[in-house]
Amino acid sequence: MIEFSELPGWAIAALPVIALLGLYLLSSKKKNTSHINHFSKEYFKGLNHLLNDEQDKALDIFVKLVETDWDTIDTHFALGKIYRKNGEIDKAIKIHQGLIARPSLPERYRNKVLLELGYDYxxxxxxDRAEGLFKEVLIHDPKSEIALHNLILIYQQEKDWHKAIGTAENLFSENPAKVGPMISQYYCELADLAKGKGDINQVEHNANQSLRYxxxxxxxxxxxADLAMNAGDYAKAKELLMHVEQQDADFLPIIMDRLVECHHQLDETEDLLDYLDDLESRLEExxxxxSHARVIERxxxxxxxIKYVLTRLKQSPSLQGMTQLLRYRDTETDNESxxxxxxLKSAVDVMWKDQSAYQCRQCGFKSNTLYWMCPSCHNWGSVKPFVASPGVDA
Ligand SMILES: [Zn+2]
Structure with a gap:
């Protein structure tokens, strides 16, 4: 008898298909005996081919079975998924193209086959081929969330932000908490493009649209805030930047230089020092x-x-604090010191090598560049300034 461990890898991967066929056999009791006998015989032949790693022969048999009874179509979907997972996309495509080409394919399975073929593409x-298929699904089912989501992923990949917005808007009313931040980031992408072209009106329009979502x-x-600062309206820029704490305090470190500049231009130094003290007492992490040390020095x-940094280091030791302190001490004249x-500096440099300025709160991806979409898990807005013990966002 063959032990489980002796089965070829492909046969183990095909276990879901085997299970599906087994379930089908059990549920076929209502059908006539000759049908079951024929089906069982063919099923075991197909199974034997799978176990012998002869997938093409197995597939030929399953294709005949599906023509006899479309309820066995799940075995095709399972096989297609296995091929896709194993990187044998051409075989997955062959299965799904074969199904879609059959005039006898029941209408109730058409969208599912189109979706599977779309995943293959x-x-x-x-x-472009996948886009065509997902659009075809929408013709039959205009509210198909799966088709809409996949179209959005395609448009994101192609950086076609107008199409991404147009498609995502179809999902917005159903799930504003999830889709709103995505559309908002698409408008920011458009604003960035306009910024590159020097089109201030479009930057403002798209940024405001972003905040609407x-x-x-x-x-x-x-x-x-950058638009306001460039126009010399520091009061407006300050007002906008002061709002970041309510929006998402985790991003405060990246706006600090701008906020310091606004206070400086408005001659509100005392206010700035008080604000920073207050901020650190509330948001220690x-x-x-x-930034704070530079403001005090200035x-x-x-x-x-230096006094401030030493106090902060005692309260909460950090690599940032040690680095800042070493910067102040690099003018020591005494040889021993x-x-x-x-x-100490070389030790801190080594410690920094394992650190990054930013980290994704969803997947842990680390980087020294701020990405608005995480390159690893593709979430928007989840890459944030690194903190010693980042929580995982809900
Ligand atoms: Zn991530």
Missing amino acids: LGAGWF DSSCVRATILL LPLIE YKDKDAA YTMMLG
Whole structure:
């Protein structure tokens, strides 16, 4: 008797197909005996081919079975998925194309076959063909969330933000909490493109549209604040940037330089120092020590900045704090202190190698570049400034 461990890898992968056929046999009791006998015989032949790693022969038999009884179509879907998972996209395509070409294919299965074929084309990188199939699904079922989601993924991949917005709007009313932030980011992408062309009106229009779909979009706020700063309207820029804390406080470190500049231009230094003190007392985990120390040094003096860093380090030790302190100490004239400082600096440099400025709160992806869409898990807005113990966003 063959042990499970002796089965070829493909046969183990095909276990879902075998299980589906077995279930079908059990559910066929109502049907006539000769049908069951014929089906069982063919089924075991197909099964034998699968176990012997002869998938093509197995498929020929399953194709005949599906013509006899379309209720066995799930075995085709299962086989197609296995092929796709194993990277044998051409075989998956052959299965699904074979099904769609059959005039006897019942209407109730047509969309499912089109979707499966669409996944095959996506796997093969043929986005235009996949797009055509998902659109065809929508002709039969205009509210198909799967088809709409897949079209959105294609348009995202192709950076066709207008089409992505138009498609996502069909899903917005059903799920605004999930779809709103996506549309909001698409408008920010359009705003970025307009920014590259120097089209200020379009930057403003798209950033405002972005906030309409997601009022907590920090990226849109930064776009608007930059417009205001470029126009010399620092009061407006400050107002916008002060709102980031309510939008998503995790992003505060990336707007700090802009906020400092606004306060400086408005001659509101005392307000800025009070605000930073207040912010750090409420949001201790945010990496604001570098910005805060620079502000203290700029408006008070270096000794006050060093005192601040030392106090913060005692309260909550951090690599950012140590780095900042070493920057202040790099002018040591005493030889012994200088050597010690160099040793500490190289140790901190080594520690930084394992750190990144940003991290995705969904999948943990780390980077020194801020991506608005995580390159790893493709979530929007989940890559944020790194904190020592990042929580995982819900
Ligand atoms: Zn991610």
